[in-house]
Amino acid sequence: xxxxxxxxxxxxxxxxxxxxxxxxxxxxxxxxxxxxxxxxxxxxxxxxxxxxxxxxxxxxxxxxxxxxxxxxxxxxxxxxxxxxxxxxxxxxxxxxxxxxxxxxxxxxxxxxxxxxxxxxxxxxxxxxxxxxxxxxxxxxxxxxxxxxxxxxxxxxxxxxxxxxxxxxxxxxxxxxxxxxxxxxxxxxxxxxxxxxxxxxxxxxxxxxxxxxxxxxxxxxxxxxxxxxxxxxxxxxxxxxxxxxxxxxxxxxxxxxxxxxxxxxxxxxxxxxxxxxxxxxxxxxx
Amino acid sequence: xxxxxxxxxxxxxxxxxxxxxxxxxxxxxxxxxxxxxxxxxxxxxxxxxxxxxxxxxxxxxxxxxxxxxxxxxxxxxxxxxxxxxxxxxxxxxxxxxxxxxxxxxxxxxxxxxxxxxxxxxxxxxxxxxxxxxxxxxxxxxxxxxxxxxxxxxxxxxxxxxxxxxxxxxxxxxxxxxxxxxxxxxxxxxxxxxxxxxxxxxxxxxxxxxxxxxxxxxxxxxxxxxxxxxxxxxxxxxxxx
Amino acid sequence: xxxxxxxxxxxxxxxxxxxxxxxxxxxxxxxxxxxxxxxxxxxxxxxxxxxxxxxxxxxxxxxxxxxxxxxxxxxxxxxxxxxxxxxxxxxxxxxxxxxxxxxxxxxxxxxxxxxxxxxxxxxxxxxxxxxxxxxxxxxxxxxxxxxxxxxxxxxxxxxxxxxxxxxxxxxxxxxxxxxxxxxxxxxxxxxxxxxxxxxxxxxxxxxxxxxxxxxxxxxxxxxxxxxxxxxxxxxxxxxxxxxxxxxxxxxxxxxxxxxxxxxxxxxxxxxxxxxxxxxxxxxxxxxxxxxxxxxxxxxxxxxxxxxxxxxxxxxxxxxxxxxxxxxxxxxxxxxxxxxxxxxxxxxxx
Numbered sequence: 001x002x003x004x005x006x007x008x009x010x011x012x013x014x015x016x017x018x019x020x021x022x023x024x025x026x027x028x029x030x031x032x033x034x035x036x037x038x039x040x041x042x043x044x045x046x047x048x049x050x051x052x053x054x055x056x057x058x059x060x061x062x063x064x065x066x067x068x069x070x071x072x073x074x075x076x077x078x079x080x081x082x083x084x085x086x087x088x089x090x091x092x093x094x095x096x097x098x099x100x101x102x103x104x105x106x107x108x109x110x111x112x113x114x115x116x117x118x119x120x121x122x123x124x125x126x127x128x129x130x131x132x133x134x135x136x137x138x139x140x141x142x143x144x145x146x147x148x149x150x151x152x153x154x155x156x157x158x159x160x161x162x163x164x165x166x167x168x169x170x171x172x173x174x175x176x177x178x179x180x181x182x183x184x185x186x187x188x189x190x191x192x193x194x195x196x197x198x199x200x201x202x203x204x205x206x207x208x209x210x211x212x213x214x215x216x217x218x219x220x221x222x223x224x225x226x227x228x229x230x231x232x233x234x235x236x237x238x239x240x241x242x243x244x245x246x247x248x249x250x251x252x253x254x255x256x257x258x259x260x261x262x263x264x265x266x267x268x269x270x271x272x273x274x275x276x277x278x279x280x281x282x283x284x285x
Numbered sequence: 286x287x288x289x290x291x292x293x294x295x296x297x298x299x300x301x302x303x304x305x306x307x308x309x310x311x312x313x314x315x316x317x318x319x320x321x322x323x324x325x326x327x328x329x330x331x332x333x334x335x336x337x338x339x340x341x342x343x344x345x346x347x348x349x350x351x352x353x354x355x356x357x358x359x360x361x362x363x364x365x366x367x368x369x370x371x372x373x374x375x376x377x378x379x380x381x382x383x384x385x386x387x388x389x390x391x392x393x394x395x396x397x398x399x400x401x402x403x404x405x406x407x408x409x410x411x412x413x414x415x416x417x418x419x420x421x422x423x424x425x426x427x428x429x430x431x432x433x434x435x436x437x438x439x440x441x442x443x444x445x446x447x448x449x450x451x452x453x454x455x456x457x458x459x460x461x462x463x464x465x466x467x468x469x470x471x472x473x474x475x476x477x478x479x480x481x482x483x484x485x486x487x488x489x490x491x492x493x494x495x496x497x498x499x500x501x502x503x504x505x506x507x508x509x510x511x512x513x514x515x516x517x518x519x520x521x522x523x524x525x
Numbered sequence: 526x527x528x529x530x531x532x533x534x535x536x537x538x539x540x541x542x543x544x545x546x547x548x549x550x551x552x553x554x555x556x557x558x559x560x561x562x563x564x565x566x567x568x569x570x571x572x573x574x575x576x577x578x579x580x581x582x583x584x585x586x587x588x589x590x591x592x593x594x595x596x597x598x599x600x601x602x603x604x605x606x607x608x609x610x611x612x613x614x615x616x617x618x619x620x621x622x623x624x625x626x627x628x629x630x631x632x633x634x635x636x637x638x639x640x641x642x643x644x645x646x647x648x649x650x651x652x653x654x655x656x657x658x659x660x661x662x663x664x665x666x667x668x669x670x671x672x673x674x675x676x677x678x679x680x681x682x683x684x685x686x687x688x689x690x691x692x693x694x695x696x697x698x699x700x701x702x703x704x705x706x707x708x709x710x711x712x713x714x715x716x717x718x719x720x721x722x723x724x725x726x727x728x729x730x731x732x733x734x735x736x737x738x739x740x741x742x743x744x745x746x747x748x749x750x751x752x753x754x755x756x757x758x759x760x761x762x763x764x765x766x767x768x769x770x771x772x773x774x775x776x777x778x779x780x781x782x783x784x785x786x787x788x789x790x791x792x793x794x795x796x797x798x799x800x801x802x803x804x805x806x807x808x809x810x811x812x813x814x815x816x817x818x819x820x821x822x823x824x825x826x827x828x829x830x831x832x833x834x835x836x837x838x839x840x841x842x843x844x845x846x847x848x849x850x851x852x853x854x855x856x857x858x859x860x861x862x863x864x865x866x867x868x869x870x871x872x873x874x
Contacts, residue, residue: 267674
């Protein structure tokens with residue numbers, strides 16, 4: 001029963017990781033931009049959400065709407081001000097630029113919010129659970145998983161069938177050729193970043209409801225997002241979802257073997273896949 | 286009035302000057318060929334027109350308006366499309382998706398003279414392979430996709446950069462037949478070509494370039510081999 | 526009629542050809558001055574126990590460790606084209622190996638610092654094997670995960686006291702003066718090996734190969750540079766250099782825990798120092814290290830705001846001044862402290 005429980009908890013955890021990973025799949029997987037601030041932006045949104053909730057007494061779903069919209073705006077600003085200048089074949093400039101921004105952002109958040117951990121009042125949802133056979137399953141994790149699935153399906157459909165998705169895929173394949181075909185790369189990239197950070201709004205709300213957030217947490221979310229995208233395969237939206245599931249299950253099963261082994265198990269699975277199948281599970285050769 | 290003209294066009298790649306004051310023009314519905322040896326500046330000229338190279342605004346004029354140095358996607362919106370050197374298709378996307386990107390960003394107000402169905406009629410093999418990833422097509426088929434993609438931008442002016450390169454003669458004939466029907470539809474076409482004979486026979490007028498300058502221009506039918514030879518290689522390179 | 530042929534036979538090529546006078550100049554005035562200053566600084570560091578306070582010694586050791594780690598990152602990213610965000614793996618493993626050798630195996634701690642370098646070298650081999658085929662960002666993420674794996678594995682490894690960490694109690698058997706002498710000497714040695722060693726490398730023909738590799742690996746390979754092997758050797762050398770800094774740093778700290786040993790902040794410091802100082806230049810590393818060190822000392826007491834400023838500086842450099850501060854200086858003045866260029870000089874008139 002331990003293993004089944006571990007599997008189910010892992011899938012639910014994967015639902016949260018998928019929400020970090022989707023934005024990363026867009027930016028890293030499709031645009032080839034390394035955005036070190038990805039995790040910090042999620043924390044920033046979460047901290048803003050917690051402050052809004054306590055200042056204006058907003059419930060979690062109102063906070064969600066605000067954070068997703070705010071995330072979109074932040075994404076556009078990030079792309080226009082910084083990332084547009086470092087898009088290109090060489091990943092080093094975008095890595096260094098976002099690294100510097102990450103340090104600045106983390107410490108600015110530290111100054112504003114201090115190192116205290118905070119969480120979002122969930123009105124009881126975080127504690128509620130229901131019984132499935134012999135197992136107890138939390139209500140919140142199921143909501144997180146369903147949201148993740150809907151977001152993934154929506155994003156994958158957008159990339160495959162909409163004008164925006166085609167333009168983004170074209171710009172990622174060959175930005176000059178895309179421009180020659182009429183695509184405005186700046187607009188398309190801004191849209192992609194807005195989408196990526198907007199999705200983080202969901203992750204921000206769920207993470208702060210299920211657990212606590214503090215300014216320095218960004219690095220962990222970042223590493224899980226990268227791992228999920230690489231496990232799943234670059235350029236694949238469902239790949240990021242699958243990678244998040246693999247990561248969540250590895251961590252959860254590892255945790256049940258030994259509490260100190262959980263995260264380590266996830267990293268070892270990541271390194272194994274990197275060694276055996278670097279293009280990822282759903283990646284093209 | 287010329288549809289597109291360049292005036293004393295100068296262009297550089299960093300420290301290297303590629304064009305030294307080039308004058309060029311094309312009228313609506315014309316087919317103009319651009320020939321010259323490797324490195325003469327033919328692709329550079331097309332890139333300058335398309336906005337892929339920064340040049341002074343007044344050096345390139347469309348409908349008499351200065352457009353030099355515009356963003357490439359703005360040139361597409363104005364009705365200029367390019368079949369680039371090396372095709373530059375969107376790898377990882379299917380044939381039909383490659384075409385759809387062009388449809389998504391077609392120049393407005395031009396109606397829809399070109400549709401995906403008409404491209405399939407022009408190049409039937411593409412209809413058969415429409416869902417296939419574009420990188421798995423043969424060179425000739427990829428060239429057809431590249432031309433189709435440019436046409437679906439509904440251009441008034443189509444720039445073709447060495448579309449016969451690396452293709453079998455039979456395929457080249459097929460493609461040039463399609464050029465002729467494109468021109469009959471009213472689209473002006475610039476053909477950059479290495480094959481002088483092909484360039485002569487396919488065009489109304491012809492320009493020859495050498496080391497960043499125009500060395501010869503005139504009606505294709507009236508040009509002599511000697512004149513072209515001198516302009517192509519330069520009189521100073523003449524042997525004996 | 527017969528004159529011309531005999532005249533043609535009589536004159537041979539050696540007589541008529543006069544080889545032009547050429548000289549290759551590698552040193553500059555500024556380089557000579559810097560070299561003299563550098564030697565003086567090394568002596569000053571090695572002699573610190575004679576004139577410096579305990580506090581100052583600790584500060585200088587810390588600064589030297591930053592310089593060493595940053596210079597190793599500079600070699601990797603600026604020349605070998607390997608961007609790593611996981612060098613802390615080598616800091617930690619060397620430091621832990623030193624603690625194990627000195628505290629658990631009874632080896633002389635100062636000798637242990639050198640012997641412990643075997644650990645980062647051995648770790649470097651399989652990590653390179655695992656990661657080297659990966660493209661830029663994948664490689665970087667991979668190095669980060671390896672460092673995290675080391676941290677987590679050490680936290681559950683009972684032999685080294687797991688998460689509680691170890692103390693270097695054997696050091697109490699040495700007097701404070703003896704400890705100071707040992708640490709200062711090792712520090713001077715570390716700078717000599719990492720900064721001096723890099724300089725020697727860059728001036729040698731391997732340096733030319735490295736610069737060629739940095740500018741265009743494919744072209745360098747076509748000229749006979751064994752790019753793969755050179756990258757591998759640089760990777761190992763950087764791991765060992767980084768490990769040396771780790772072993773010395775924690776020997777001075779006297780205490781080690783997994784989170785401090787494998788602290789990602791080492792990577793942050795290296796990246797900041799190199800990118801703000803100037804990627805690919807030795808001068809830049811020194812400038813960047815001094816900036817970081819003094820910013821932390823002077824402004825750290827006011828909270829984390831100075832880090833916000835440092836982060837924004839890194840961002841600014843990445844966007845607008847890829848050559849860092851040294852790059853900006855070079856645009857105004859051409860006076861390298863570590864000249865590596867070769868100038869072809871003609872005959873002096």
